[in-house]
Amino acid sequence: MSGRFFTYLKKSGFKSLLAILILSIPFVSIAQVNSIHDITVPPTAGYRCRAEIVNGDTIPVVDLNTIYVYTEFVFKNKHHYEMWTRTKQRVKNVYPYAILAAAKLREYDKALEKMENEHMRKAFLKVCEKDLRKEFEDELKQMSVHEGKVLMKLIDRESGKTTYEIVKQMRGSFQAAMWQAVAQLFGNSMKVEYDPNVEDIMIERAVKLVETGQF
Numbered sequence: 001m002s003g004r005f006f007t008y009l010k011k012s013g014f015k016s017l018l019a020i021l022i023l024s025i026p027f028v029s030i031a032q033v034n035s036i037h038d039i040t041v042p043p044t045a046g047y048r049c050r051a052e053i054v055n056g057d058t059i060p061v062v063d064l065n066t067i068y069v070y071t072e073f074v075f076k077n078k079h080h081y082e083m084w085t086r087t088k089q090r091v092k093n094v095y096p097y098a099i100l101a102a103a104k105l106r107e108y109d110k111a112l113e114k115m116e117n118e119h120m121r122k123a124f125l126k127v128c129e130k131d132l133r134k135e136f137e138d139e140l141k142q143m144s145v146h147e148g149k150v151l152m153k154l155i156d157r158e159s160g161k162t163t164y165e166i167v168k169q170m171r172g173s174f175q176a177a178m179w180q181a182v183a184q185l186f187g188n189s190m191k192v193e194y195d196p197n198v199e200d201i202m203i204e205r206a207v208k209l210v211e212t213g214q215f
Contacts, residue, residue, distance in 0.1 A: 098154035164190035
């Protein structure tokens with residue numbers, strides 16, 4: 001979306017809506033399928049690591065981070081290089097919020113599936129919004145307009161839901177349609193999807209660098 005549109009949204013309190021998506025930090029653990037044990041060895045003999053027993057033999061297991069190897073960007077000019085540098089930093093700043101948002105959206109969906117009464121569903125979302133605003137609204141308001149644009153892209157990447165779908169779920173069809181109409185006035189759409197291969201290739205590459213600790 002254009003800078004003018006996001007500035008408009010910010011002035012009208014749209015950033016508080018981002019707080020609806022975030023509540024707590026999720027921690028993801030990877031379950032080990034095979035039989036793995038800890039091995040303790042004397043300090044002089046090496047270091048402690050996990051091991052897997054395979055056919056009676058004890059095999060050391062060492063986890064390595066995934067490393068993505070890309071051909072370098074061919075920058076057309078200095079502006080193109082600066083755009084890549086800014087994109088990396090923005091992704092690093094807002095990516096944690098996208099992870100939180102996607103996690104909370106999944107939790108909301110699971111909870112809402114168990115609520116057959118529409119009144120209960122609306123009450124549930126109102127309570128969530130109140131708590132989220134109290135904890136995160138001030139912090140989210142500190143984001144720049146450009147960071148907000150990247151955040152919305154990444155939320156779509158992580159949750160599979162466009163901004164329009166999220167607003168519709170949290171605030172109803174009327175407000176979703178209203179914001180979509182405003183976006184269209186500026187030649188944009190809240191229904192646009194994340195495109196990691198073309199339009200958002202820089203964002204996608206920056207995400208990979210952040211995920212693997214390369215940036």
